Amino acid sequence: MTQKSNSDMLNPLIVRYLHHLGWKQLNEIQEQAIPCILENKSDVIISAATASGKTEAAFLPVCTSILNDNPEGIAAIYISPLKALINDQFKRIEAMGDFVGIKVTPWHGDINTHVKAKTIQNPSGILLITPESLESLLINYSTWYRKYLKNLRYIIIDEFHAFIGVERGYQLLSQMHRLEVILKKRITRIALSATLNNIESAGRWLRSAPNSAPRIIESKSGNKTLLLQLRGYDRYSNDHEQKDSEKPYHYDNVAADLFKLLRGTTNLVFANSRGKTEYLATIMDKISTDNNLPVEFFPHHSSLSKDLRERLENRLKTADLPTTAICTQTLELGIDIGDVVSIAQVDAPSSVAGLRQRIGRSGRRDRAAILRLFISELSPASDSSNPLGCRLRDETFLSTSLLELMLNNWYEPPATHEYAMSTLIQQILSVIAEVGSIKAISLWKLLCQSGPFSLVSSKIFAQILRSLGENDLITQMRDGDLTLGLTGEKVVSKFSFYSSFKVQEEYTIDFNGSTIGTVPLNQPLSLGDSFLFAGKGWQVIFFNSEKRQISVKPYKEKANPIIMDGRPSRIHDGVREKMFELYCGTEIPSYLNKTAAKHFIEGREMFKELGLKDNRYVMGLDGLYIFPWKGDKIMNTIVQILKHYKIQAKKIDSYILLPGLSTITYKQIVKTILESPKLNEEEMASKISNLEYDKYDKYLSKELKCIQYGYRNFDIDGAMKFFEEALVVKTPFNPKNNAAYNICSDIPMNR
Missing domain, CATH: 3.40.50.300 (P-loop containing nucleotide triphosphate hydrolases)
Structure with a gap:
């Protein structure tokens, strides 16, 4: 200096x-x-x-x-x-x-x-x-x-x-x-x-x-060389595998390659759930012990004890021994773990921003960053009832879309402001606990008019206060001031009050009077919805949010796994629009290995065979498939609008399946939707069974829950625009070309 x-x-x-x-x-x-x-x-x-x-x-x-x-x-x-x-x-x-x-x-x-x-x-x-x-x-x-x-x-x-x-x-x-x-x-x-x-x-x-x-x-000098590879894997599904509850993910080949490529160095492997993290760590531990080799692969996630997590973090930081942490997003933030040699991502990440954050863990001290994605696709040859997403190689195109956007320095914009009524309730109680008592108008001016809860009008705020009063969280004194009620005092006195987020509550899943498991529910479920659990498909026939109970019956059609790890991340519009552009294109990214390139070509051929460049729907053996090429918020809104008109619909991967629906009926329904008065978010939210996501949502009235849920989860205008242009060819997404990395796809196969 x-x-x-x-x-x-x-x-x-x-x-x-x-x-x-x-x-x-x-x-x-x-x-x-x-x-x-x-x-x-x-x-x-x-x-x-x-x-x-x-x-x-x-x-x-x-x-x-x-x-x-x-x-x-x-x-x-x-x-x-x-x-x-x-x-x-x-x-x-x-x-x-x-x-x-x-x-x-x-x-x-x-x-x-x-x-x-x-x-x-x-x-x-x-x-x-x-x-x-x-x-x-x-x-x-x-x-x-x-x-x-x-x-x-x-x-x-x-x-x-x-x-x-x-x-x-x-x-x-x-x-x-x-x-x-x-x-x-x-x-x-x-x-x-x-x-x-x-x-x-x-x-x-x-x-x-x-x-x-x-x-x-x-910083304008953050560009660095990135060694990048997307590795593809064929995954086979057979009836006996579906019943094998000890092997829920079937990623043995992925685990074997992780072991071969990463052993002897320091790495982070990001899996998308705690269950997958444990499964991969267990397989790789077994590979080590079976070969009489020291264990280098360890799980890291929020359910593990603080002592176990810190010991692994210190081992990574000191780098005295080769160490690979198989983790969830717990190691995505800036905890100091030193410089790791490479980053691995098993299955597609949910956002470009998260992927970019993870890459930042590698490539320090003027070394190239190394990123490998391990993407499995279900083989069409293994199961004649394979879903369309498998034939379109949805995981491969989703992963490639995320990578291409990242390489062009595009990632998701910040979230828009929401009502955040649960946190508002916490802040109402906190302010009252601090000052003893306060006028309602002063509270609204502090937290809403000039504070961060600006979407909450004085009318909605009065409704929230009314709900809190009905639950004895607050009470009004003779002079009009608000103070804590008996229940409110108990809530505030608990250590857990200081956090605005809640520990996930478990829902019981019952079939024929017997409990088949419990899950923390982090996705909307309504009567008739289906999901995968314990290796089988189930359909909801009864839902009780107060008792946290879901009754089900067997469901033999295609269903998605139930989400158990936090509020589900939503795929952004730009990611699916980029997928559409990749399907329409002719180039094959150089960072795909042989199997991934094969999957990419197969997906593009299926896309062309179905004529999806010029059509937003196709007929299949089990119904109509529609392709909005939009993010999850718009896709979920489309599903709920169709359900409102008594059409069975479910989102699968990047498309929506309308079972048993004909083209003629679909066109009639779209015409009805466009000619009818536009639905509002609150009306649609009223059809959702589980509206309580955040910590203090349980104290809100049904009307307030619907206002908050609808605003957060539905995009009516985006969905209606899709219906208006359902048969119109869209312009492919083309992000600003402002590359953040110098690309090198030549990663040595042994490292």
């Missing part, structure tokens, strides 16, 4: 610390962040690849500000979605704090109460905290925070993309807004993320107030 640069604006103690580390110069985002953050006049978003120095980009100027002014109390708060990430960052930030004389304190559920007590007695410097612990702080230390956070000037949000569009994101936005209102000051928000598309739109998630656009610092 001998050349003239923005580093000259840093406090001399910070400069000495950087010399102590041996840093010769700052990178581009660190240089750009210094004046923006020191100016302290606008929010800042720092978007750059994993391991690009975003943390230092924020904390070098933040610590400079603290050293220059020496404010009393807590001057900066760092917020992370993960306790493990706080523990990682604490080591880095504490090292700098110790050197320059700034106190750094971690604060979450696993931190010793003695550490927290010392902070309460002598607060200063930087506080590292989760949204849940911040909620507890606002409620239980109201007098303390009003005194010792009065000089708070920065809130740093790590892994910002993980908060966008989810309950914890609304909770965090509400917490930051409440702090500013109580402290009567604007606090600069600094968001750090490796995965943001349409950053201007993401800025509205950082602060929704008008005329509050953030300063954007985006």
